[in-house]
Amino acid sequence: MLIGVPKEIKNHEYRIGMVPASVRELVQNGHDVIVEKDGGMGIGFSDQDYIAVGASIEAEAATIFAKADMIVKVKEPQAVERAMLREGQILFTYLHLAPDLPQTVDLVASKAVCIAYETVTDTHGGLPLLAPMSEVAGRMAIQAGAQTLEKSNQGSGMLLGGVPGVAPAKVVVIGGGMVGNNAAQMAVGLGADVTILDRNIDVLRSLNIQFGNTAKVIYSTADALESEVLAADLVIGAVLIPGAAAPKLVTKEHIKKMKAGSAIVDVAIDQGGCFETSHATTHQDPTYVVDEVVHYCVANMPGAVARTSTFALNNATLPYIIKLANQGYQAALQNDKGLLNGLNVIAGQLTCESVAIAHDMQFVAPETALANCV
Incomplete structure (x- = not known):
């Protein structure tokens, strides 16, 4: 051939x-x-x-x-x-x-x-060809989010891990799959205050064992999602339905109520994004602002590395x-x-x-x- x-x-x-x-x-x-x-x-x-x-x-x-x-x-x-x-x-x-x-x-x-x-799936129903880029994108999401929070990028000017005497940034990860797991690992490693939301009890149990007291693991009801998103400094959208368009879990109303200078990174943007205010951006022009919330929605994030x-x-x-x-x-x-x-x-x-x-x-x-x- x-x-x-x-x-x-x-x-x-x-x-x-x-x-x-x-x-x-x-x-x-x-x-x-x-x-x-x-x-x-x-x-x-x-x-x-x-x-x-x-x-x-x-x-x-x-x-x-x-x-x-x-x-x-x-x-x-x-x-x-x-x-x-x-x-x-x-x-x-x-x-x-x-x-x-x-x-x-x-x-x-x-x-x-x-x-x-x-x-493409494996014998366990996993996504073997999506997994490596999900790992990369999840880890990059925290790097991108940290930069997006910088004042020069219209963010609030927060350091993810804080410093002694100053509280760290609150990072909320929506979705505990491959992307969310890797994003949480990086955020925890940088000393952020991390919360992971998911609706799969088995995934939540696994995350709880993995992270212990270093990250909070919460079942994702509409009430929990709204509460956590509105309190967040950085929200990572890591929701995946294989092959399908991503559900719009964070609404325009949520965005309006978020803190000024907070940031979102929509890793699901390749599948349409999981924030109602998301639209695809590029590495050349990666961010835009809606209601004082900085959006990072680059559609080929792993291309940067x-x-x-x-x-x-x-x-x-x-x-x-x-x-x-x-x-x-x-x-x-x-x-x-x-x-x-x-x-x-x-x-x-x-x-x-x-x-x-x-x-x-x-x-x-x-x-x-x-x-x-x-």
Whole structure:
């Protein structure tokens, strides 16, 4: 199989779909890999590094999209990239379709085979390709939040951990999954006053054992959420419903009542965000203010630590890339139920039910859609 790795073109996105070590594994499995010129420069890899492990370099993304059997990316394809997809071509990347109707319509029209990292599952129902970026984003959320609270960024001017004689900032984390857990770890480590909200009793028990007296763990009722958010200096939105649009848990009314200079970091923004006042921002222009509350809603947060993120992501995606290349998409999807769960679009059909619900579009079960393509 010919695998294509284009350069990412989203704002301040320096990650790349495959590092040279991953390319070497594909080449050793008998496949060909083409990488766009300077695609790895953002994380310190030259074209020569890719050539040394057996890849070929192409000057333009258009050539890669025209030639490759499978496109491996990091972020969702932008409009110019979607226009280059073709029928039967495999696209393996993050998609986040639920809040993105234009992308959904374009991918369906392309008749490509679109497999989303974020909906691939493992044998335990976990999300193995979302997990590494969730870990990165959770940890980055506290770094971003700490900076957002600085006075020069229109925040209240609070130091997360305080100093002797001065109380620390109150950090509220909504959601105790992978993102929330990692955010809480960082906030606790910096000495903040941390509260984690979640509705899963098993998750709460696990968090209680993990954090002990270093963080408060509270069941997330509407009353508890409102009380904690209004008292917070920094709120981290870490809610995830796999494949679906994030629920808007923090309302405009909550934001109006929050303390002036407080901050929110909406890590769920890729799925539409869990604050009613959220809209996606970029690393170039990361924040805006609503009702004196500073909003940080960067849609590709891990791109800021591109080298760490790329390696972490490649560690997770490489076995699936090899499986798709060695077996072809039909056999790979038939033989791996978790990978089949990652199938969002195929042959002009939408196969992710939560995305279909979000856009009021027709849904075809992935098994049925795949059977029609064999």
